[in-house]
Amino acid sequence: MTCSDVQLTRDPFERIFHPENIVIFGVSTKWNMFGSGILNSLLAIGYPGGIYLINPKGGQYQGMTIYRDLNEVPAAVDFAIIAVPAGAVAQTLEQCRLKGVAGAEVLSSGFSEMGTEEGEALEREVQEIAARGIRVIGPNCFGIYCPESGLTLMPGPDLSRESGPVGFISQSGGMSVDFAHIGTWMGIRFSKIISFGNGADLREIELLDYFRQDEQTRIISLYVEGVKDARGFLAALARAARVKPVIVNKGGLSEAGKRAVASHTASLGGSRIIWESALRQAGAIQVGDIWELAQCCLAFSLLPVRPYHGVAVAGPGGAFGVSACDEAERFGLELPRLEREISDRILDVLPRPGSSAINPIDAANPFVTPQAYKEVLLQAAQDPRVDIQVLISLLHHFKALAIGFGSEMKDVVTYPELARVAGEVREQTGKPIVLVLPNYKQGEESLDIEAAIRDARSVFLEHGVPVFSDLDEALRAVSHVSRYALWRDRS
Amino acid sequence: MTCSDVQLTRDPFERIFHPENIVIFGVSTKWNMFGSGILNSLLAIGYPGGIYLINPKGGQYQGMTIYRDLNEVPAAVDFAIIAVPAGAVAQTLEQCRLKGVAGAEVLSSGFSEMGTEEGEALEREVQEIAARGIRVIGPNCFGIYCPESGLTLMPGPDLSRESGPVGFISQSGGMSVDFAHIGTWMGIRFSKIISFGNGADLREIELLDYFRQDEQTRIISLYVEGVKDARGFLAALARAARVKPVIVNKGGLSEAGKRAVASHTASLGGSRIIWESALRQAGAIQVGDIWELAQCCLAFSLLPVRPYHGVAVAGPGGAFGVSACDEAERFGLELPRLEREISDRILDVLPRPGSSAINPIDAANPFVTPQAYKEVLLQAAQDPRVDIQVLISLLHHFKALAIGFGSEMKDVVTYPELARVAGEVREQTGKPIVLVLPNYKQGEESLDIEAAIRDARSVFLEHGVPVFSDLDEALRAVSHVSRYALWRDRS
Numbered sequence: 009m010t011c012s013d014v015q016l017t018r019d020p021f022e023r024i025f026h027p028e029n030i031v032i033f034g035v036s037t038k039w040n041m042f043g044s045g046i047l048n049s050l051l052a053i054g055y056p057g058g059i060y061l062i063n064p065k066g067g068q069y070q071g072m073t074i075y076r077d078l079n080e081v082p083a084a085v086d087f088a089i090i091a092v093p094a095g096a097v098a099q100t101l102e103q104c105r106l107k108g109v110a111g112a113e114v115l116s117s118g119f120s121e122m123g124t125e126e127g128e129a130l131e132r133e134v135q136e137i138a139a140r141g142i143r144v145i146g147p148n149c150f151g152i153y154c155p156e157s158g159l160t161l162m163p164g165p166d167l168s169r170e171s172g173p174v175g176f177i178s179q180s181g182g183m184s185v186d187f188a189h190i191g192t193w194m195g196i197r198f199s200k201i202i203s204f205g206n207g208a209d210l211r212e213i214e215l216l217d218y219f220r221q222d223e224q225t226r227i228i229s230l231y232v233e234g235v236k237d238a239r240g241f242l243a244a245l246a247r248a249a250r251v252k253p254v255i256v257n258k259g260g261l262s263e264a265g266k267r268a269v270a271s272h273t274a275s276l277g278g279s280r281i282i283w284e285s286a287l288r289q290a291g292a293i294q295v296g297d298i299w300e301l302a303q304c305c306l307a308f309s310l311l312p313v314r315p316y317h318g319v320a321v322a323g324p325g326g327a328f329g330v331s332a333c334d335e336a337e338r339f340g341l342e343l344p345r346l347e348r349e350i351s352d353r354i355l356d357v358l359p360r361p362g363s364s365a366i367n368p369i370d371a372a373n374p375f376v377t378p379q380a381y382k383e384v385l386l387q388a389a390q391d392p393r394v395d396i397q398v399l400i401s402l403l404h405h406f407k408a409l410a411i412g413f414g415s416e417m418k419d420v421v422t423y424p425e426l427a428r429v430a431g432e433v434r435e436q437t438g439k440p441i442v443l444v445l446p447n448y449k450q451g452e453e454s455l456d457i458e459a460a461i462r463d464a465r466s467v468f469l470e471h472g473v474p475v476f477s478d479l480d481e482a483l484r485a486v487s488h489v490s491r492y493a494l495w496r497d498r499s
Numbered sequence: 500m501t502c503s504d505v506q507l508t509r510d511p512f513e514r515i516f517h518p519e520n521i522v523i524f525g526v527s528t529k530w531n532m533f534g535s536g537i538l539n540s541l542l543a544i545g546y547p548g549g550i551y552l553i554n555p556k557g558g559q560y561q562g563m564t565i566y567r568d569l570n571e572v573p574a575a576v577d578f579a580i581i582a583v584p585a586g587a588v589a590q591t592l593e594q595c596r597l598k599g600v601a602g603a604e605v606l607s608s609g610f611s612e613m614g615t616e617e618g619e620a621l622e623r624e625v626q627e628i629a630a631r632g633i634r635v636i637g638p639n640c641f642g643i644y645c646p647e648s649g650l651t652l653m654p655g656p657d658l659s660r661e662s663g664p665v666g667f668i669s670q671s672g673g674m675s676v677d678f679a680h681i682g683t684w685m686g687i688r689f690s691k692i693i694s695f696g697n698g699a700d701l702r703e704i705e706l707l708d709y710f711r712q713d714e715q716t717r718i719i720s721l722y723v724e725g726v727k728d729a730r731g732f733l734a735a736l737a738r739a740a741r742v743k744p745v746i747v748n749k750g751g752l753s754e755a756g757k758r759a760v761a762s763h764t765a766s767l768g769g770s771r772i773i774w775e776s777a778l779r780q781a782g783a784i785q786v787g788d789i790w791e792l793a794q795c796c797l798a799f800s801l802l803p804v805r806p807y808h809g810v811a812v813a814g815p816g817g818a819f820g821v822s823a824c825d826e827a828e829r830f831g832l833e834l835p836r837l838e839r840e841i842s843d844r845i846l847d848v849l850p851r852p853g854s855s856a857i858n859p860i861d862a863a864n865p866f867v868t869p870q871a872y873k874e875v876l877l878q879a880a881q882d883p884r885v886d887i888q889v890l891i892s893l894l895h896h897f898k899a900l901a902i903g904f905g906s907e908m909k910d911v912v913t914y915p916e917l918a919r920v921a922g923e924v925r926e927q928t929g930k931p932i933v934l935v936l937p938n939y940k941q942g943e944e945s946l947d948i949e950a951a952i953r954d955a956r957s958v959f960l961e962h963g964v965p966v967f968s969d970l971d972e973a974l975r976a977v978s979h980v981s982r983y984a985l986w987r988d989r990s
Contacts (some may be wrong), residue, residue: 182816193942225753233821259821262828297822297971298686325673330724330750331788337753361609448677451684452953455946462943
C-alpha cells in the first residue's frame, strides 16, 4: 500500500486534524502577513509533519523551496492552508481537490463579509468546490489549533502543545486566539480549536456533531455570532448537550450587534430573549463573554459534574463573606449555616477575637497557617449540606509581611503548602475545593504580587484546584456545572 | 490665645480629620497588631503632627516615650486612636472626652459584632460616652484615611498622600483598605475614607451629610451592609445626590448575606428589591461590587457629568465590536451607524481589506499608528450622534512585534503617543475618550505585558483618559455617569 493509498483510507476529519503533510499557498519571498504568519507559527509550535510551500513565482523562503505548483510537491498532501488574495482562492482550492487533499483552511478575507456582490460570488465559488469533495474551514478565519498534531492558529506561534478536554468552535478568529491564550494561563487545555470565519462549508452544526463524537473532547465550547440554520443548530446543540457540556457565547444579540455581525462574519444575529430561551431548552450553558466562557470551561475541566448547592466559603475578612452570600444567592447556591459543633471546632483553630465560623468562615487575618486551614476545610466538609468549598487567599498581605521581616515574598508565602493541603482535603472528603486569588494591588510597584499570584495559580492547578480572580466568578462557574448536572439528570 | 483655645474654636470634624496632635492608646512594648499597626502606618505615610503613645505600663516604643496617662501628654490633643482590649475602651474614651479630645477612632473589636450580651453592653457604654460630647468612629473599624492631613487606615502604611475628589464611607474595614488600594492604581484620588465599623456613634447618615457639605469631596461613595435608620439614610442619600453623585455598594441583600452582616458589623441587611428601588428613587447609583464601585468613581472623576448616549468604539478585530454593541445595549447606550462620508474618511486611514468603519470601527490590525487613530477619532467625533469614544488597545501584540524585531516591548509600543493623541482629540472635539486595555496573556512568562499595561494606564491617566480592563466595564461606568446626569437634570 503506498502512502497515498493509506491517506485515502483515513477519515477526512482525521486527515485534516492530524495531517502528515500540509501545503501552504501564499508564502512569497516578499513579506506577506498571513502566509508567512502561519508558516512561522507552525515552525514555532513544532508541527512535525511535512510542510510544502507553493507560489507560482517559485523561489526560496527561509531556506525552504517554494514550489510553483501543487503537482511539483513530492508527497501526498492531507491539508492545505490558503493565504492567497480572495480572487485566487477558488482555483487554488480546486487544484487541492483534484490532488485529493482532504481539507483546506482559507485564511484570506475579501469574501461575503465585505457585503459586496463580488465577495458573495467568490464565496459561492468556494462553496461549490467544497461540495464537490474537499472540506473547507473559512474563509476569513484563523484556521485550526490542534496541540496533539501541532497545527496552530495563524497568530498562534506560542500556544501550548499539551492536549486537554476542551474543544472550541469560533466564528471569530480574534476570539479563537484570545481564548487560546486566556485558556492556557487559566489552566484549560484544548483538544482542538477551530476558527471557521465565514463558514462557507464547515460551520457550527457539523463541527458540533464532530466534537460530540470526538473522544478527546469532553467539554464543547462555542463562540457564534449568527447561524445559518437556527433550528438545525439548536438540534445539534441538544444532541451534543446530552453527551457532554456545551458552553455557548452568542454574540450579536443587540440591534447594533447584528449589524456588526454582518460585517464581521457575514451572518445573522438574532433576538436576545429568543436565543436565551432556545439555548436553555437545548441544554446549552450560555455565557456572556470570553472571560465567563473560560471560567466555565475551567470549572468543567476540574470539577466533578454534579449538582452543587451548599458552599462553604473561608477567607480573611468579613466583607467578602457578606458578598459571598449575596453572590451565591444570585447564582442559585447557598451558604448553609454550619452545624454548631462544626463551627466550634473551626473557631478553635482560628484567631480570636475577630474570627467567625458560621459560614462564611471569616479567618480574621490573612496569615492563618495552611495547617489551620486544613482543619477548617476538613471540619466544614463534615457538614452534609456543604457540597463544595471556596477558599480565598489575599497574597498582597504577604508582601507587607515580607517587608516587615526585611525579606522577599517568596520567603514568606505559604501557598505551596496551602495548595497541597487543599488537594489532600479534596481527596479525603470527596468535596471539591476552589481557590479565589483577587489582586487589589495592581500598581506599577506591585508586579511582585502579580508574579506570586501567577505562580500560586500554577501550583494550585498542579493539585487540581481551579483558581479564579474573584469570588463571583468562582461561584458563577460552579453554578454552571451544577445547573448542567441537574439538567442532564432530569432529561 | 493658647493652643488649647484655638483647638476649642475649631469645628470637631475639622479637628478629627486634620488633627494637630493625636494620641494612640494600645501601643505596648510587647507586639500588638492594632496599636503598633496604626502607629507604623502613620509614621510610614508621614503624618506630620504630634503623635503621643499611651499605655499605663509606660516605657518606650521605637525610641518614643509611652506616657502612662493622657494627663501626662504635654499638648492639646485633637484626635485619639484607641486599640486597647474591648473592656478598656469605655474608660479610655471617657478620659479623652474629659480632656477635650474632639473625636476617637476605636479599632478594637469585641463589641456588638460578637452577638453576645457583653459585647452589646460594651457598645452601649461607648455610645453613652459619645453622646456626652466626643465623636466616635468604630468600634471594630480601620479608622480614617485623609491624604491631606496624613491620617491613614490601620493597615494603610503605603497609601497615597495625593488628595482627590472621591470620599468613601465604609462599614467594612476590609473594604475601606481594599478600595483605597484598588482606587489608587486605577487613578482615583480620595478626599477622605472613613471606615466606621459598628458605627456606635458616627455612621452612614451623619457621614453622608458631612461629605455632602465637604468642599473637597466631589463624588461620594459608600459601602453599607445594614443601616440603623433606613428612612433617614434614604433621605440623606437624596439630599446628597442632588448636590453630587453618590455611589452605593449595598452588601447583605441575600438571606445568608443578612446573617453574615449581623456577625460582621452588627446591623441589619434587607431585601434586594426594596433596596434597589429605594436607592434608585433617592438618586443614588447602585453598584454590585468593589470593582464596579471603583470603575464608577473613576468615570465620575475624569468624565464630564452629562448624558452620554452614542458611543463610537474603535479597536483591532471584529469580535470586540460585536460584543461592544451587545454590551452597549445592555447599559442603555448605543453605537450609532456613522454617517457615510465619515465612515469613508475613516476607512481611508485604516488597513484594507479587513477594516470596517460603520461603528464599531474595526481597525483590523493592532499596529495602526497613533496618527491614524487620531484621524479616526477626530472623524468619528464629527458625527453629532457620537457623545463619547472608546478606544481598545491590545498591548500583547506589541510583545510579538518586539520578538519579531529582536527588541523589547518598550522600544515598539506606541501608547505614549496614543495617549497624547487621545488627550488632544478630547480637547479639540469636547467629546471624552475612554481607553480599554484588556490582558489576555496573564501567564507567568508574560509579566512584561502586565508591566506595559500598568505603565500605559499611568500614561493615559496623565492625559486625563480613564482606563478600564474590559469593554463592558468601561461602558457600564459611562452609563452610570450618563444616568446620573439625566436623573439630576430631571429632578
